[in-house]
Amino acid sequence: MKIHFYLRFHTSFGEQLQITGNLKSLGAAMGQPLPMNYLNDEFWQVSIDVDPAEEPVCRYQYQLVSADGTVVSEWENDRVIQLQDGAVEELQVVDTWNHSGEFENAFYTAPFRELLPVARGSKKLKIPKNHSHIFRVKAPLLSKNEVVCMAGSIPALGEWDEDKTVLLQPDGNWWAAVLDLPKEGFPLSYKYGVYDTHKKTFREFESGANRSLFGDALHHKHTIVHDGFVHLPNNTFKGAGVAIPVFSLRSKKSFGVGEFTDIELLVDWARSVDMQLIQLLPINDTTATHTWTDSYPYAAISAFALHPIYVNLEKVAGKRHTALIKSLKKKQKQLNELAEVDYEEVMKFKLAVLKEIYMADKEEWLKDKEYAEFFQQNRHWLVPYAAFCFLRDKHETSDFTQWKQHSVYDAAAIEKFVSPRLKHHDQLRFHYYIQFQLHKQLKAAASYAHKRGIVLKGDIPIGIYRYSCDAWMAPQLYYMDRQAGAPPDGFAVKGQNWGFPTYNWQKMEEDGYLWWKQRFSQMKEYFDAFRIDHILGFFRIWSIPWKAVEGIMGHFVPAIPVHVNEFYERGIWYDYNRYTRPYITEKILFETFSEHAQYVRDTFFETTGFGQFNFHETFSTQRKIEAWFAKQEASEANAIICQGLYDLHANVILFEEEGSKGLQFHFRFGMENTSSYQALEAATKKGLYDLYVNYFYHRQDDSWKEEALRKLPALKASTEMLICGEDLGMVPHCVPDVMKQLGILSLEIQRMPKNPAQEFFHPDDAPYLSVVTPSTHDMSTIRGWWEEDRDKTQRFFNNELGQWGEAPEYCEAWINKAIVIQHLYSPAMWSIFQLQDLLGMDDQLRRKEHIDERINIPSVAKHYWRYRMHMTLEELAKEKTFNHDLREYIRAGGRA
Template structure:
């Protein structure tokens, strides 16, 4: 059998195209071994192969693009396949390139395929053996009663008569129809159209020019024409979502903290108001210390395990053991009446009851078929996680380096520990029991939301916890000798140090990203979409040395360094000690410490040969300083001294890479340091020029290549809709890569990506984006309104278009105006924190907006304990408010 490929694609000189598939001649799905096509004309690239039809029954293939630099990328089409058993002749494939960035591809991801979009009316397909040409096209946004038709200029295609259209049949993602065309009918022009499948009335043609099928000898050939997408206005679908952490939910039945069961009344309210999506923060187990510090949802001890704090005890007990919970009803009520979460009290109470219910179960759950299925599906992470928790509880710490046994993961030892015959099995199985019930409860809540027409969006943290099961089981996948963080910004002027190890991407790539694929697979049980926390980390990560406390001492990794030779090229005398060591003089000390300068010199410094000062060995890193002051009295003077010493240590211009004095990286915000300020003007100018080159010129292509090693493979591993949190110091290549891959961007009104503007306007958002007035890392609209009077005034006049003096407080009508701006945005999604929705109503909004903030990024020990101030049951009954929200959503075109 001969297979011919014709691909419609316009290229430039130096570019090339390939076809990859599950045939050996196409490289057996290995992109680097794909079959090369050749340029045919301005419209087509062409190639042909000979195939033994007995080699494989179903033939899958896709195309690969290679740019002028030799970089290859796959198209977005995942479902081109041919049943070779039904093909007895030669095969011609006429295809259109499906770019991953085409927004229509979003409609074939999980939320649209499983929740939002219904299939058109199915007709019994004609036998495929009857055609010479099989036409295939995708039409993602048809209404339920609509179908695709075909019309063309020859009698076999209806001769453009709208009463003689050919009705296509929906088969999977494709609308298809087989047509017999003789040589005399070719070339033929045609178009797709839309019909009412119930009345058979022709409704409209697709847009654009006529399509053509060219002249060819049809004898002994089958031709399949993949026409990609029908040309209809496919940016019309827009949805609205609500963002709230599970822990912040409040219902009459919860236990002082939101639970998975509370997603159901939230779904009821969301359905009532016309919302389409519920966005959650990470829900993984963070139980490292069993203190309030575990409230931080981005420090999970497992990237797979769910958090026990979200379990509903009544559901675990069931009717048979409901009586056993009566003794805790008072505790439940007291905790549930609190304005904020008492994390430690909730966790302690729940774990005690869970142990009791586990004991009462007599481990009968092990024999349940659904448990057996759960265990088999999840044992790759569940067994090591249970072993980790066993050791954590045994040694009273999750820091596995301090365990007397098991500190180094050994698969054989873990298998022995977790064996049914082990003396420890009863303790181990408790964690199976809890995770099993969490899975059942979350799945029940998700299924309920789906039935209400709602999708669920999760959150993938950029890092893993240093003292968690993932690091314990596979330390080679992470760089354990550094800390991940973020560079300084307006919200954290000293940068952020998250404390996570960074990913060892080289090792992960060598493992074919197996850990990520398993993670996505497990997330796919519960989520239809997810947010990639800090997607910039896939381009480069802010890496902080272990001896640093503040993120400001970090640098981007990977990054192309500046060399000592470059300083000479720019006529800069390279003084290693001056640029790479803390610059400490009497003037700097006076500037930093005021009247405490003498005390600092005497206690923490020593003079050097250059007439300046060095920090003493015992105080020459931020970690050493932090440890010293942790032993001192906590007061204002000591805090000032500690921060001043932190600032001295970070008062450098360059970090050396390795040793040898040849490769260096600039300290971020170099021009703000006293070290820089005390240079002469000529050196300042030359250094700043090199600094700008380092951060804003030389890295961009390099970082793009790094991202393209990771993101395409990860995106290919899941059908969830992917949204990226692309905020902060964004490299120029990030928008292009996200657009190329069809990853939705995040657009925040008060964090414009254009440095020339102070605010972003939602009307300027791209279609493939999420617009929001605030995120969990920010104050709410009402809280922000009171933070900076000057900014508020500019926003009031320039963005809201109002004249005069801005009100002192964010009145409901102002909050409403902000929400409406986002609803009328062209973005696919507008997603709001619940606080910002409630802020529109004088009666329902919280009295003090500053109590509504979820996180303070500048504070690494922030207590994440925000709760809704009113129960979901009450919110569901607020008919007037709910109707108002529903009307706004419907009128903005987001009702769908």
């Protein structure tokens, strides 16, 4: 049999199309896609020979190779052809490229299988013996009792008579029509439409021009047409959701912190107000120090293990061990009444009780078939994680480089270390036990949500903790001598240093991003959608050398550096030492340290002559300064001096590219604000600034786009979850285009417009494939923001809310409500709100002080994450007036 593939696709010069699939003739045997041939402006084509007796099923997909060699696959992964042995001599396949950015593709992701009637997994299409053509098309936006129909220019298609349309049948993800068309009717024109099977009436044709098909119906030759999507208006789905960390939930039965079991109460409330989604922060184990600093949810010691703090003790104990938790009722009540989470106290009591239950339960638990299955499915991370936790506690540090035993991970050695014959095996198995209990409770909560039509959306941090099980197991996947962070912005003027090692993407690519795919697979156990924290890190990461403390000392990686020749070519005065070393003068020392200037000069610096100074070698990096001050007495003066010395280390214009031998450089972000730059003469300053703008805003875009397109398509293709990207901060020009190409939802925030010419972003301007929200966990709530900048608030009040006169000093409930309603009316697919912003609409329900509503302050490196709801979920469920009003707002915005 010969198969002729025709793909409708208009390419630009230098682009190439190829096809890949399971057949040997499609390159499966060699692992190489088959190149296609340019036919004309409308089609690319390739023909293959195949023996149906050997290969009865053809699965295939198209790929675009750009001029720079980047390969982008189409979204489609369900093109399947059943090859009938001997029945057909030639098969003609006419396909439409499925662009990943088509909004309809979102409706084939996990969240929509239950929420919308997407045609999936239906009866197998019956194909009669006598036919010439099979038409397939997708239509995920149909309502109940609606099916796809088609009409066209020939009698077999009703000659455009709406009463004689051909009804299509479900065929997996497709709708299909099997027809026997005479050759006299070609070329034919046709259109798809919608038919109401309940009323038995034609409803509407799709929009756009007529479709056409050239060719004929020859004997022993069949044609299959994949026509993409029916062109229907997108007026079917807009959803609303609530965002809250699990630890912030409060219920009558929890133990001083939100627990997985509390999610069910949140589901009930969300459903009662017609919401469809609950968004959570990361829920992985962060237990590195056994102190409150572990409250930071983005520093997990395992990308797979769940946090023990979220376990419900009563569920673990069951009826058999209720006696073990009865004595805790007083402590439970005490912790539950606290305004905020007492992280250390909760963890201390929970772990102690878990150990008691484990010791009483371990013999029965080991016989549990569900546990055996869980263990086998998760062994690849569970066993090393348990060993890591044991060694962390034994050595009293998660910094595995300081361990006397197993500081370097060896899989064979760890396999022996976890042997049941060894004395410490019970302690290892305790961690298996906790993870199994957490898995069961979260799985139950997810199942509860799904049965009630509620989507659960998780959160994948961009980084891993430096002293984590992941870094211990595979340090080669990370650059351990670097730190990830973010450049300075309005929220953190010194930049952010998250302390995470950066990814070695080249190494990760070698096994097809296996670690990431395993991570997605495990997440799919519980979630239908997820937010990629700092998706910009897939384009480039802000990388800070280990010797630095502040984020301002970093630069983007990858980045095309400035070559020394560029200074000469642009006529810019160049001096290596002047640009790359901290610029320190008598005047700067006095301005920075005032009355401490003499002491600072004598202690930390050496003179170079001409009134300038260098740091002593003992203090030649920020990290050395940090270590020195850690041994000094804590005082206000020392804090001021330490920060001043950090600032002087950052008073540079260029950072040298490692290994470039003084030939290549990266500009320090915000160079124009340094006293080093300000001290230069005007012509040099202008030349440097022009080159700086070129470096940050022009030259990197293409390389960053290539970088993202090497990683994101492969990762996106590995999961059916709906992917949302947190694309905030200094966003390169290429980011929106890549996210749109891949169908990844963007994040749109009113106070953080992506257009630098705008002061505010209006929710009405959001693209459909996006999430709109007035605030995130890293920001102040609506109420808090209202009081941060009086002038900005006034402009927002007049221009965005359309109000006259002077803005209220405080964010009154009606203002909060107006902002929420703006977001509900947005065209975005999802409108998601922090619970605090929803409660802010009600004078009686909102918290007294808005400062107590904030979850995180990014500029505070050691922030204590401890926010809790100020009312229980049970109490919230009883607020009939508030819940009724919120439900009506959601319905009015078309989100019910």
